Amino acid sequence: MSRVLAVASGKGGTGKTSISVNLALGLGRLGRKVCLLDADLGLSNVDVLLGISPELTLEHVLFEGVPMEKAVVRVAPGLDVVPGGSGVSRLADLSRDLRSAMSAEFSKLSGYDYLVVDGSPGISSQVISLCLACPELLVVVNPDPSSITDAYALVKVLSENGLRRSPYLLVNKARSRDSAGEIFARVRGAMLKYLKLDARYLGHVPQDPHVSAAAARQRPLMELFPASGAGRAILGLAKNLDEARLPQGVDQADPASVMEGTLVRMRESSPFRSERSPSVQARRALDSAINMAGLLENPGRQDRAEVAARLKSLLVKARSVLDPGGLPLSSPPVKPQAVPVRVAVISSDTSIGDILSESLGAAGMAVNTDGGRADAAVVFWRGSRDVPERRLAELGNVRYVYVRSVASKEVPLFGRGPAEVMDMPFKLEDLAGAVRRCASGPK
Structure with a gap:
């Protein structure tokens, strides 16, 4: 079992991937065994920041049957990386057998203390599915006003889709400790007022020219400039995370269940496209509902209430597709001839x-x-x-x-x-x- 942390941001340019890479290195320096998973299947760049050129990536594991252990790259003591790929549009249509096979491959990552998952920026179905499936969530924001707005928008969409646990918030490229605190207070205040959801402050990383200098050399900050202001801050954040109590109702997780939950949620999000006939839409919706119900098999899952809420919503949508006139499906058009039996x-x-x-x-x-x-x-x-x-x-x-x-x-x-x-x-x-x-x- 591992602590599984998704790192997300409402928009690109916040420094999310740099945080993911260097936070994973910081946890490794604390003696933890860490795996960094590049799950940005649209524009992965963890390998760029690490200066590696992998032959095999997560895409090969997902779609070409490559064993997970062949895609894992050791980049530093205590830190392994699974490089990313492309092809996100294919994930929602995978068969049940392929999803089971992928879950089996992801179970091979269960021996790590931490699985840090660097997802895509924004609020795509892939991002939402991944964030909801991971037990812990870290949202990266910077002082740009649009970054603050988009960070709140991300949490709002997650809340509307069933998020009930408090995410961590990290302010990157902060001008000062006080300004970082003010940004956190603004986002947290809006979450509490409108979403009834709290946030946990992980800390801040100061604006530091060493970050861009390390990126230009395609090497991580924690390797080249660990004593810089940003380097010391990230090591402090790693300590904060490692010492933090898990949010209430959250426990360590099996990476296989995280992957399964992500794929099922992605499949759930795609059945209601206008170009499909109602019968196809309904069939896809009910297939997704069956897959979602399977997530409840494990009585130890920490997100059972969230899964149940999403499944109920999906079934309601399926019913509306089958009965666009609004009449309850439970009202039979013809009364049964047989004596009813309850x-x-x-x-x-x-x-x-x-x-x-x-x-x-x-x-x-x-x-x-x-x-x-x-x-x-x-x-x-x-x-x-x-x-x-x-x-x-x-x-x-x-x-x-x-x-x-x-x-x-x-x-x-x-x-x-x-x-x-x-x-x-x-x-x-x-x-x-x-x-x-x-x-x-x-x-």
Whole structure:
């Protein structure tokens, strides 16, 4: 397990990649084992700042089946680098098998103390997906007014897409300690007021001609001028980061789960393009929802609430594509001829109630969450321990499907055993099939 830190900025020119490279070197100088991943697949330049000419890059790992260990380059004691490439537009359309293969390759990076991920600047789907998937986030800003505005815009978009953890903020090219503090206060104040999200101040790097001098020689600042003002500041930032407590609700992570989460989110962001037919849009949306649901398989994930929120949003969008008139998909156009049978769907995981309800609604079933009567009918209870046997007795001879998390092998009996048991992760159509079988089974 590693501490995985995404380094991002709202715009180019903030010095984000220079910070990524030199911060990784600083952590290495503290005795930590660090891997720097150049994930700027549009215009990667970590190799330029390090003065290396790699033969194999992340692109070869992603698209050509090259083993991860062959792309790793040792650049300094304690620091390895995975150089970047291009081809970001191809990531969202990868098959499930290819995504699984990539996750297996990224698991080879789990032996590092830190995985520092240098992404692209801006707010593209790749950037948003990567920042949300990484447990820790560092936003780089400089005194340029547009940089301050764009840094806030980046955090705002991330917040709208489910970010709930406090990002670090670093002021680069600062004119003074006081001016850096003022910039941090402005961004943090706006975040607190409008996003209800806090920020953590990692520190600042002063404006220093040694930075551009090192870049001109295609060597990192921490190698050529470690005693410069910027060099000393970056080493101090590395110490601050290494000594900082992880944000609440954040833990170390498996690089494989970070990669998987990034790819699934990227796939999620692309299904609703106007040139696609509604049926294609809906199919892509539901495929993405199934992939997103798979992220909930691991009960130890730190971002389960964020994943659940995004999955719910995706299913709502899919429903709107299939039903542009606004009528609920759960309202059948023709009343079933058979006597309706209510089916209870019970889960041991309290966090997936909305997901199960939205999934069944997207499959055309009426979802009733309060135990009342409904025509086609699913009754969902949040949390199996909160389901008293008397509720089942009140509802009559109701059959139920029990959805079991991967961590639980127990099947509680609520007066009678379940008609079917489903293990997470599952496919939407499998859950819908289980409910239909229960509805058409013995009364």
